[in-house]
Amino acid sequence: ASPADFEQIWYFTRTELLLRDDGLAVWKWDPSGKPHVTDTNNASDGDMLIAYALALAGTAWKRNDYILAASRMAQALLAETVVHASGHTLLLPGSQGFAATDREDGPVVNPSYWIYEAIPVMAALAPSDAWQKLSDDGLTLLKTMQFGPRKLPAEWVSLSGQPQPAQGFDAEFAYNAIRIPLYLARGGVTDKALLTRLQQGMSQDGVPATIDLTTGRPKTVLSDPGYRIVNDVVACVVDGTKLPVSALQFAPALYYPSTLQLLGLA
DSSP states (O other): OOHHHHHHHHHHIIIIIOOSTTSOOOSEEOTTSSSSEEEOOOOHHHHHHHHHHHHHHHHHTTOHHHHHHHHHHHHHHHHHTEEEETTEEEEOSSSSSOSTTTOTTOOEEOGGGOOTTTHHHHHHHSOOTHHHHHHHHHHHHHHHOOBTTTTBOOSSEEOSSSOEEOTTSOOEEOTTGGGHHHHHHHTTOOOHHHHHHHHHHTEETTEEEEEETTTOOEEEEOOSHHHHHHHHHHHHHHHOOOOOHHHHOOOOOSHHHHHHHHHHHO
16 A cells, blocks of 8 residues: 555544544444444454554554554553463454353354464564464464364354354354465465365365355355465465466455455465
């Protein structure tokens, strides 16, 4: 983004989303809603991405105000959502509703919320040993999350005992979880066994799909280049396969797969 585009996005974020008193952003903004904010809980991965973007922009364009805002948000994440529970350092998906005090099968985590490349930046912004532990424990837990015949993580995982799909959520590997291999690769995690297990488990004839974890059956095949690029990036990391030409051609489509494709290309 240009500095002007970035400033515009940051202005919207400040005025429309940073409405909580703890320094985190509300996660749900609906253009047709009155008021626009329809859920004031935060989404911890969103907050981490905001802080990460501010830190990168502040460094690139020498904007101390961005760095300061990033530090405040990293500090708020550390205070509100990075917790030590069930013998691990965890990222609660939101400050309300996921802790052991909030629900019977808590704590509940979403393994796709670990943005491995951003965690060292959070540690620079809000120094604490907890960040490195968060990164290490996220990986350790991910290796143990092997649910159903395809041995995949669930979107929402209860850690009250042995990891298992959380109550009240579909036991599936779906639109959240498809980011996991991309975040691993971008974060420099090149564990072949882990990446291969995820890639094989989440694919139907080489194409990513949403998976019912109980039966192992695919629900929706995700053939958009933005979804396919996740497998392309994994193949590149695991055995050096060049990205196909189709992956390199970016044409804006739906917001989410477009985001994944841009992250993959970057």
